[in-house]
């Protein structure tokens with residue numbers, strides 16, 4: 264609770280104070296109005312003239328003005344404050360997410376459920392907590408005012424009214440807890456529903472969905488998720504209806520009984536007409552305010568439960584241990600050494616790496632080959648420290664990767680991942696992301712693009728490097744409302760390569776299938792460039808096209824998470840093992856002088 268209120272305070276102290284003041288005045292006005300009405304009626308009933316009621320009536324009129332003006336002003340203030348708090352909380356949330364070193368949390372459905380609720384909470388809960396607390400405080404003020412005035416008329420009714428409030432409060436809190444549990448339970452389904460909705464409305468899967476006619480299947484799945492969530496909401500709604508309905512009837516019975524008692528007492532001359540009016544206003548006021556208090560309490564409680572997810576993410580701490588101090592490199596250990604590295608993506612899952620021993624000498628190139636699922640990309644992810652090995656160690660210049668500052672480690676690496684990203688940004692930004700600190704240098708982006716062989720193509724775009732590479736969003740601030748342009752698959756791949764080449768000072772260049780989408784000529788051209796670029800640098804190259812990696816200083820064949828073969832291209836071909844077999848298959852596929860029977864069979 265303190266966290267939520269502190270956020271609101273940090274977002275805008277003057278607005279929060281003004282909001283507090285408005286709420287206090289709004290809470291006091293109904294009590295004041297009831298007292299003024301009683302005073303005026305009693306004076307009139309006592310035969311007093313206009314002069315003696317002029318001030319209570321004028322004050323009553325002013326109170327009426329306040330009652331109409333205050334809620335609008337308070338609503339406006341609440342909305343402005345809410346947006347400010349939302350911005351601050353969202354920024355804090357995403358800043359926290361940005362501190363996560365690894366990828367593990369993005370593969371933990373429970374954490375993702377929590378993250379989604381935290382996102383909702385960041386937008387709404389701090390303000391709702393403040394609103395709820397002010398509602399409780401304001402309502403309590405109104406209740407106290409009315410109960411005191413009522414106690415003067417009838418202590419019994421006052422006590423009964425207050426006692427009747429206890430079950431209301433208990434019931435509202437119980438309903439809140441139930442609602443929060445329901446929100447948590449339907450959250451995974453709601454995330455799945457969002458996933459299906461994105462598939463159905465996004466460009467990414469549109470081709471396949473249309474070609475395979477999978478729209479109905481996905482829509483059915485989406486609606487089933489929605490139905491399940493709505494069924495849970497309906498169940499909660501029914502319980503709320505029964506509980507709230509019962510409490511409303513109880514309140515009406517108490518109010519009715521009290522009214523009969525007061526009118527009887529006025530008829531018997533034991534109380535005045537003003538007393539009756541005060542009683543009616545007080546009972547309605549107390550019951551209304553009590554309901555408002557209970558509602559605000561439930562709102563606060565609901566919001567706090569939701570806010571708990573936000574706080575849990577904010578306080579989740581580092582996902583991988585980050586050392587306070589990085590040890591100095593060991594002069595005798597140059598390069599990267601993997602020693603008996605074991606890794607799996609989760610307990611109970613198969614080992615993706617099962618005892619890898621490998622040395623990537625500084626300034627040399629190592630190529631990784633192997634069948635699908637052999638563990639090549641996993642090894643790359645471990646080198647970038649997106650995960651830590653379960654067993655064994657990876658040392659760079661003698662320093663365990665766990666002892667590096669992750670940001671420092673990543674500054675040393677340039678990479679093209681197999682599943683590289685394509686950003687809905689301009690071409691210049693798509694490349695500049697590779698080294699944002701130096702992306703303003705006018706020559707760097709075109710230089711990187713030239714090396715990746717994409718410069719001319721980008722220059723030919725409608726706005727050159729500033730062309731917007733998206734068909735689904737319009738550029739921010741763009742005059743033209745139309746979408747931008749899209750690149751071909753191979754051009755996107757070259758763009759990803761240019762992004763990696765922005766870091767021309769990277770000590771380690773990782774290229775995971777950097778040319779899989781390129782035509783034969785482009786592939787040759789890129790690999791010639793990469794061979795020149797790699798000279799004297801440490802590099803790790805993964806490719807299923809073995810012709811592309813034959814120039815590497817060392818080739819390692821991964822098989823079922825282990826290094827099965829290690830050597831140069833010529834050495835491995837001569838050894839006649841897995842590499843020689845795979846290379847033989849590929850090179851035979853390109854030969855035209857094959858035995859016709861062999862060609863027909865392949």
Ligand SMILES: Nc1ncnc2c1ncn2[C@@H]1O[C@H](COP(=O)(O)OP(=O)(O)OP(=O)(O)O)[C@@H](O)[C@H]1O
Pocket residue numbers: 370608612615633634635636637638639640641642681
């Ligand atoms: N995020 C993940 N969570 C769980 N298992 C994973 C994950 N990524 C990969 N795996 C599993 O780890 C094993 C190794 O996968 P990896 O991607 O490293 O193979 P690869 O050699 O790069 O394959 P390919 O040649 O197909 O790219 C596979 O069995 C795969 O199913």
